[in-house]
Each structure stands twice: as C-alpha cells, then as structure tokens.
Amino acid sequence: MRIFAHRGAxxxxxxxxxxxxxxxxxxxxDGIEFDTYQHDSGIIVFHDRLLLRRARTPGYLLDTPWSTLRHLDIGEGECIPTLDSTLATVPKGRWCNIEIKHLQCIDSWVTQTKQAIAQSAVAEEQVLISSFNHHWLAGIVARWPEVKIGALTASFELDCTASARALNAYSVNIALDAVEKNFVEEVxxxxxxxxxxxxxxxxxxQQLAAWGVTGIFTNVPNKAIEVLR
Known part of the structure; x- marks a missing residue:
C-alpha cells in the first residue's frame, strides 16, 4: 500500500x-499530498481560503500579495511554500499528489506545473493531480493527456467510476467515511x-489493506509504516 503524508507529516x-x-x-x-492555489504570483501551497487559522491574521489568501504572504508565520517559523520549493523536498523515486483548491487559468496552470516538475527530481509519472472540481481536471487532461489524475470524491456514488472514466483517471480518491469493500472491488x-x-x-x-486499497493519505506516516510494513 502506498503511503502519502497528508499535507506532509x-x-x-x-x-x-x-x-x-x-x-x-x-x-x-512514499509521497506527500499538498493543497495549492494559483495565485497572481504563481502556484502556492496552502489549504484554506482564509489566512486566520494558519497565519493568525485576517484576510483572504488570494487577496493578499505574495510580498506579504511569503513572510507570514504559519507555525513554528514556517512560511507558505511555493510549488517549486515544495517539489524540491521530494526525493527521486517518491510521489506527490497536487490537490488544486483554486485555478485561475488552465493553460497557465499546466505550463507552471510542468515547469516546476521539470526543474525538480520528481518524475512526471509519479505526480498525481486531484481536485473536487472535475471540470478543472477535464481541462487539464485535454491539455496534458499523459498526466495522472485522481478523481477526488467524498461520497460513494451510484456509478462510482463515472468521473474516473470521463477523466481517464489513474485513481479514485475517496473519503474514509464513504469507502466500503464493494466500492474498492468495483473500482x-x-x-x-x-x-x-x-x-x-x-x-x-489494516481494514483498508485487507480490502485491497492501493494507498492512503495520512497525517501520521510514521504510524502507517509501523502498521503496514
């Protein structure tokens, strides 16, 4: 089972x-998962639309210039990373799952992401792109057919592979509360x-491993390795 660190460890x-x-x-x-916004300055890594929870300051992420964002302390002296600096942490042979929270322009997003990958040690075939906005994913696939797509869902839908088929996806990424054994078998x-x-x-x-799940996203990769390896 592949172990992704959810927003890192x-x-x-x-x-x-x-x-x-x-x-x-x-x-x-085995890899990291992280959240991205396409900001006026480029692609940056952050989860929330609002700054308050992480940076303890009011304001919207996308309304704040990078000259301010880059200096905010989001915990233990850490700052908001860019996509480039995030990919630079990924060793050769490891994976990353880039979740898109906001996308301004599909064409520029594809160009920026391809450039960032090319400048890193990450192999393009070990990059997974996911989003709850499947329209964005369809636009990305149309411009970048070889990219791996994770069809992100929070529910066990009646046709549980409809989006994956439409997107020619690599994976279906589903919430723990929604997954069942028959979902795993069908997908x-x-x-x-x-x-x-x-x-x-x-x-x-352990239950997911027994069902044949391919990988998990976890906040505690060290614990997952102890349990699953």
Whole structure:
C-alpha cells in the first residue's frame, strides 16, 4: 500500500510546510499530498481560503500579495511554500499528489506545473493531480493527456467510476467515511487505483489493506509504516 503524508507529516509539523514535507520523507513516506492555489504570483501551497487559522491574521489568501504572504508565520517559523520549493523536498523515486483548491487559468496552470516538475527530481509519472472540481481536471487532461489524475470524491456514488472514466483517471480518491469493500472491488475491477483519505487509525489502515486499497493519505506516516510494513 502506498503511503502519502497528508499535507506532509502534519501531526508532527505544521501542515503544508517544508518542515512537514521533509519530515514525511524522513519518516519513510512514499509521497506527500499538498493543497495549492494559483495565485497572481504563481502556484502556492496552502489549504484554506482564509489566512486566520494558519497565519493568525485576517484576510483572504488570494487577496493578499505574495510580498506579504511569503513572510507570514504559519507555525513554528514556517512560511507558505511555493510549488517549486515544495517539489524540491521530494526525493527521486517518491510521489506527490497536487490537490488544486483554486485555478485561475488552465493553460497557465499546466505550463507552471510542468515547469516546476521539470526543474525538480520528481518524475512526471509519479505526480498525481486531484481536485473536487472535475471540470478543472477535464481541462487539464485535454491539455496534458499523459498526466495522472485522481478523481477526488467524498461520497460513494451510484456509478462510482463515472468521473474516473470521463477523466481517464489513474485513481479514485475517496473519503474514509464513504469507502466500503464493494466500492474498492468495483473500482479496482475497472482498472483504477483506490486511494483513501484521511487515515490515521491503525484499525482503519489494516481494514483498508485487507480490502485491497492501493494507498492512503495520512497525517501520521510514521504510524502507517509501523502498521503496514
């Protein structure tokens, strides 16, 4: 089972920071998952629309210039990373899941992301792009057909692979509360990987492994490795 550190090793370090990403790989994670916004300055790594929870300052992320954002302390002296600096933490042979929270222009997003990958040690075939906005994903696939897509969902839909088929996806990424054994069997039988988020409890890890889940997103990659390896 592939183990992705959800927002990095976010139980032990501030989420979506370089510290959390470095720690995830030190703990042995197969990859990292992180959230991105296409800002006027480029692609930056952050989860919330609002700054308050992480930076303890009012304001909207996208309304704030990069000259201000880059100096904000989002925990333990860590600053908001860029996509470039985040990919620089990924060792050769490891994975990353780039979740899109906001996209301004698909064409420029594809160009920026391809450039960032090319300048890193990350292999393009070990990059997974996911979003709850499947229209964005369809636009990305139309411009970048070879990219791996994770069809992100929070529910067990009646036709549980409809979006994955439409997107020619690599995986279906589903919430822990929604996944069931028959979902895993159906999705795997149609040739898609199944990734589950967010899985922090050993009992859930063991159950998902028994069902044949391909990978998990976890805040505690060190615990997942102890349980699953």
């Amino acid at each position: 976010s139980k032990a370090a501030p989420e979506n920071t370089l510290k959390a990403f470095h720690l995830a790989f030190e703990q042995g994670a 795997r039988s149609q040739g898609f990987e199944v990734y589950v988020y967010t899985v922090d409890e050993p009992r859930d890890m």
